[in-house]
Amino acid sequence: MAPKCCPTFDSRSPLRQASSAVRRWRTRGTVLVWAGVIAWFSGCAESPVEVRGYVVSAHGQVRYHGEPLAGAQLTFHLDEDPGEPALAISDAAGRFRCQTNDSSAGLRPGDYIVTVHGTSTAIPARYSDRESSPLRVTIEDAEDNQLTLEIED
Numbered sequence: 001m002a003p004k005c006c007p008t009f010d011s012r013s014p015l016r017q018a019s020s021a022v023r024r025w026r027t028r029g030t031v032l033v034w035a036g037v038i039a040w041f042s043g044c045a046e047s048p049v050e051v052r053g054y055v056v057s058a059h060g061q062v063r064y065h066g067e068p069l070a071g072a073q074l075t076f077h078l079d080e081d082p083g084e085p086a087l088a089i090s091d092a093a094g095r096f097r098c099q100t101n102d103s104s105a106g107l108r109p110g111d112y113i114v115t116v117h118g119t120s121t122a123i124p125a126r127y128s129d130r131e132s133s134p135l136r137v138t139i140e141d142a143e144d145n146q147l148t149l150e151i152e153d
Contacts, residue, residue, distance in 0.1 A: 055106035058098040058139050060147030061090075062116070064123055068094025069151065073118035076137070077130050079111040086112075109141040114149060123151050 058076075062069045074096055076086040086107045088096035098107045114135035116127040126132040139145050 055100060055104050055108055056139060056142060056145060057105065058107045058145040058147060059088075060096060060145075060149065061094045062096060062149040062151065063094055064119075064121055064151040065153075066150075068092070069116075069119055069121060069123075070094060071119055072096070072116050074098075074149070075115045075117070076107055076112045077115065078108065079113055107139045107145075109139050112137050112139060116149075116151065124153055127151055 062072050062074060069090055070092045072090040072094075074088040074090065076088070076098060078085070084101050086098050086100050088098045090096045097105065099105050100107070113130055113133055114137060115130055115133050116123060116135070127135065135149055135151075137147055137149070
């Protein structure tokens with residue numbers, strides 16, 4: 001027999017039953033949260049490129065007055081999608097290789113408006129604005145897309 005100073009609980013006690021139910025739900029909730037975290041980090045979540053579509057190789061050369069344009073920051077805006085653009089930076093020979101913002105090499109197939117920024121050479125301002133840039137390219141669903149971008153006054 002238990003001493004009188006300590007209350008005893010039997011398995012039919014309402015307090016005991018409520019406490020047991022709370023523990024069961026807390027455990028189930030924790031398991032669900034951890035299952036979600038594991039699924040996210042194990043690759044069940046898609047990368048932004050996978051959500052938007054696959055990419056194909058795209059590279060080329062940018063020129064101003066027929067001469068290679070070094071250090072140009074090229075931004076490729078998908079014509080029908082105002083979302084995240086693709087990027088490229090030209091080297092000393094004006095060559096560039098396109099990549100998406102999450103470092104996937106290439107671009108999604110489609111029509112693009114190209115803007116140019118950050119060159120040491122002064123180029124016409126219209127090339128730096130998406131609305132006024134005359135540079136347009138089409139990326140084909142092909143293994144390799146070779147581009148030549150000519151900037152004129």
